Amino acid sequence: MKRHGWCLAAAFIALLIIVPLAVVLASVFSPERAIWQHLLEHVLPGLLGNTFRLVVGVAIGVTLLGVSLAWLTAVCEFPGRRFFSWALLLPLAMPAYVTAFVYVALLDFTGPLQTGLRELAGGPVAFPPIRSAGGVIMVMSLALYPYVYLLARNAFLTQGRRALEAAQSLGYSRKAGFFKVALPLARPWIMAGLMLALMETLADFGTVAVFNYDTFTTAIYKTWFGLFSLQGASQLASVLILLVFALIAAEQFSRRGLRFTQAGRHTRMERIVLSGSHAWLASGFAAVVLLVAFAIPVVQLLVWAEKVVAQDFDARYLGFLWHSLLLGGLAAALIVVAALVLIYAQRQHDDTWTRAMARIATLGYAVPGPVLAVGIVIPLAWLDQQLIGAARNWFGIDTGLILQGTLLVMLPAYLTRFLAVGYNPIDSAMQRVTRNLDEAAHSLGVSGLAMLRRVHLPMLRGGLLSAAALVFVDVMKEMPITLMTRPFGWDTLAVRIFEMTSEGEWERAALPSVALVLAGLLPVALLMKHTEKS
Amino acid sequence: MMTRSIQCPVPVPGAPLLEVQEIRQAYGSQEVVKGLSFGLAQGSIGCLLGPSGCGKTTVLRGVAGFEPVTGGEIVLNGASVSRPGFMLPPEQRRIGMVFQDYALFPHLSVADNIAFGLHGMNRQDKALRVAELLEVVGLPDSGRKFPHELSGGQQQRVALARALAPCPALLLLDEPFSSLDVELRERLGQEVREIIKQQNTTALIVTHDQHEAFAIADEIGVMHQGVLQQWDSAYNLYHQPASRFVADFIGEGVLIAGTALNGEQVETELGLLKGEIPEACRDRRKVEVLLRPDDIVHDDASPMQAEVVHKAFRGADILYTLQLSSGQKVLSLVPSHHNHAYGEKIGIRLEADHVVVFPCA
Numbered sequence: 035m036k037r038h039g040w041c042l043a044a045a046f047i048a049l050l051i052i053v054p055l056a057v058v059l060a061s062v063f064s065p066e067r068a069i070w071q072h073l074l075e076h077v078l079p080g081l082l083g084n085t086f087r088l089v090v091g092v093a094i095g096v097t098l099l100g101v102s103l104a105w106l107t108a109v110c111e112f113p114g115r116r117f118f119s120w121a122l123l124l125p126l127a128m129p130a131y132v133t134a135f136v137y138v139a140l141l142d143f144t145g146p147l148q149t150g151l152r153e154l155a156g157g158p159v160a161f162p163p164i165r166s167a168g169g170v171i172m173v174m175s176l177a178l179y180p181y182v183y184l185l186a187r188n189a190f191l192t193q194g195r196r197a198l199e200a201a202q203s204l205g206y207s208r209k210a211g212f213f214k215v216a217l218p219l220a221r222p223w224i225m226a227g228l229m230l231a232l233m234e235t236l237a238d239f240g241t242v243a244v245f246n247y248d249t250f251t252t253a254i255y256k257t258w259f260g261l262f263s264l265q266g267a268s269q270l271a272s273v274l275i276l277l278v279f280a281l282i283a284a285e286q287f288s289r290r291g292l293r294f295t296q297a298g299r300h301t302r303m304e305r306i307v308l309s310g311s312h313a314w315l316a317s318g319f320a321a322v323v324l325l326v327a328f329a330i331p332v333v334q335l336l337v338w339a340e341k342v343v344a345q346d347f348d349a350r351y352l353g354f355l356w357h358s359l360l361l362g363g364l365a366a367a368l369i370v371v372a373a374l375v376l377i378y379a380q381r382q383h384d385d386t387w388t389r390a391m392a393r394i395a396t397l398g399y400a401v402p403g404p405v406l407a408v409g410i411v412i413p414l415a416w417l418d419q420q421l422i423g424a425a426r427n428w429f430g431i432d433t434g435l436i437l438q439g440t441l442l443v444m445l446p447a448y449l450t451r452f453l454a455v456g457y458n459p460i461d462s463a464m465q466r467v468t469r470n471l472d473e474a475a476h477s478l479g480v481s482g483l484a485m486l487r488r489v490h491l492p493m494l495r496g497g498l499l500s501a502a503a504l505v506f507v508d509v510m511k512e513m514p515i516t517l518m519t520r521p522f523g524w525d526t527l528a529v530r531i532f533e534m535t536s537e538g539e540w541e542r543a544a545l546p547s548v549a550l551v552l553a554g555l556l557p558v559a560l561l562m563k564h565t566e567k568s
Numbered sequence: 569m570m571t572r573s574i575q576c577p578v579p580v581p582g583a584p585l586l587e588v589q590e591i592r593q594a595y596g597s598q599e600v601v602k603g604l605s606f607g608l609a610q611g612s613i614g615c616l617l618g619p620s621g622c623g624k625t626t627v628l629r630g631v632a633g634f635e636p637v638t639g640g641e642i643v644l645n646g647a648s649v650s651r652p653g654f655m656l657p658p659e660q661r662r663i664g665m666v667f668q669d670y671a672l673f674p675h676l677s678v679a680d681n682i683a684f685g686l687h688g689m690n691r692q693d694k695a696l697r698v699a700e701l702l703e704v705v706g707l708p709d710s711g712r713k714f715p716h717e718l719s720g721g722q723q724q725r726v727a728l729a730r731a732l733a734p735c736p737a738l739l740l741l742d743e744p745f746s747s748l749d750v751e752l753r754e755r756l757g758q759e760v761r762e763i764i765k766q767q768n769t770t771a772l773i774v775t776h777d778q779h780e781a782f783a784i785a786d787e788i789g790v791m792h793q794g795v796l797q798q799w800d801s802a803y804n805l806y807h808q809p810a811s812r813f814v815a816d817f818i819g820e821g822v823l824i825a826g827t828a829l830n831g832e833q834v835e836t837e838l839g840l841l842k843g844e845i846p847e848a849c850r851d852r853r854k855v856e857v858l859l860r861p862d863d864i865v866h867d868d869a870s871p872m873q874a875e876v877v878h879k880a881f882r883g884a885d886i887l888y889t890l891q892l893s894s895g896q897k898v899l900s901l902v903p904s905h906h907n908h909a910y911g912e913k914i915g916i917r918l919e920a921d922h923v924v925v926f927p928c929a
Binding site (some may be wrong): 473474 | 634660664
């Protein structure tokens, strides 16, 4: 009886992702001919081309940046190596769309750089346009390389040096050893980081919106809110979700290798000390990346924010801040509870069914926000119609929209999208609460809620806190779901940034951006603490 | 002299505490305990001994109330606590349990771990009881430490103190020494025995290590494939094994072929031996005789010769594996100054006044 309760709760949470996905995918099988025809002829070719260019470009960019920096900081010795090891994670705190508008502002035709160059030359200068595939790829690579960096560095630290020793003992030079041994060994980790970065790329909305670079996410938005065609948006969403599935399949495939490599303790080994010019080249490279990906945007944001703070920091701004904090807090609480339910369901009733429910429920991290928004609004709109009809028929009341435009749409979407973010830290904390600990408590006469309070919560506290913090920050930075499903008047910092940047008001977008970057530093600090420990 | 904070009830020696009656236990469709019975009197220490996978831990967890029984009954202190369809939850059984991995709460200090099961006591009494137990397990100054700051042996003692703190009627220990090194094991085994005796507790321990069992228990049950082979004292298990499995599992020895002559004599290639012959085997039936290493002594003057095929040096003694002319191998424990080389033939003599005889399979 009790066990059924847990299973049902887990199934309900899983349903929250199954329903939107099913709704979106169903539109593949029931295409509305007119819409589909239009999409096929005029929209899809361009979107697919843009998406393909973007994915390939970002893949190359993050791999080159992430792997090279990981290798330098994990295995080599050069001036500033210690500092760069952690500082190179800082760009994780920057929402890509913030980096994006800073560089669009700086490098556009009317920006300070091009204007300055023109003045120097006294005439027009040939400068590559920033609002282009190249521009988006550059900004996204700078924002997303830390995923690859983090995982590749971990791989190099645990095995790279030892593998290199082995290669050297077999007569390979260090350089040959890198390509022959260390890189192939780290491949599964690099692939995992790359997949994370690419999923972010496919899900991205804010960055491509700043660049006016049309991809599926922006097309869904425009179809929905520009052409008012939820059907069309759903068709586009179904194509995007198929692309994501393909990527997940590729990720699963690449993960096969992880099993064969062991993460044993790494032996101490002398770092490769880079000499003279090489050392400075390494420091210079790391410094340039850090400067471009973090320092320059942050400084620029601060300068702008300082200019507009007197004028913009008013009651309305406090409203944005309050909405962001409230949504982040609500979502964090909701997700922590949902994650606990899933984890307890598995603990109480560890069978394939419950495990499958948990796996499905945490798949949402891979589903782009616009897809979720469409998939949740369609069934709720239908439900709304039924409710309104019922109210009119039975009670003679005209209720207007009941569910749409409320938190009932938004919070489930957040829950689905970020459940995995909260689930993982709690799950790993729960691993430490062994069954023997439960039984020890039982044998000492402590069970039920008392056990939860005296044993589980104290042991899970760290995990719960990081889960809440990570979700909180992710929701604050989230743009498309918030934009598409927010209740009327519920503008957040992210929505404010979207509105200001779409009008080219870069300076006024800086103030909310500073708040988001500050919040974003929190999970990065958690991550650094964690990396130092291991 | 320390004042006792709480008075644990003093057991009535000899009164039955635990009765396990014909219990059956299963994981899914696989039955792992097949009709097992034994009893423990108050104040005694019992032990379930057997190779891994024999079902001994399942029985212990059944007694604790973590696993149900599919047949039979477990009676604790006169009350039925487990029978098919019913299982009194562990927290209502007044048991204490020491887990294989100790299961100390990592977020609590040593003192808080020990105080964990002390319900409904005021702060002062709790502190007294904790101090008392820390004293008992020889860690008087470690109350403020955390589990990870202690060595394995120390964590073991804290686990014991935590289990003993609420005065359990029955203390259960699941392979309590398996994660310690061998040297520490036997010493701690004796220490734990003294502590249990001093605390007037009844205990049931599970182990696969017979030396551990001998060091700690009064009565030992040898289990094999879910069946209790024999429940007896260590002496009797060694000298009067009830089955071939017990004979083989406890101590060292070999079975050699013989022929039963009458009620109490067996003829073997080593000579005539005295022993109790099972009813069915009399009149020249083939039987097997258990010979322990101390049943065969080395004697240079003996006409009977055997070849050294293996030797294991054990300090005071050497355990020789000797091959008789028939090819049969026997064991002999010889004082270690009789150091013979491999392949050498040495004189041996039987010195067994009473041997155990098994009917031929």
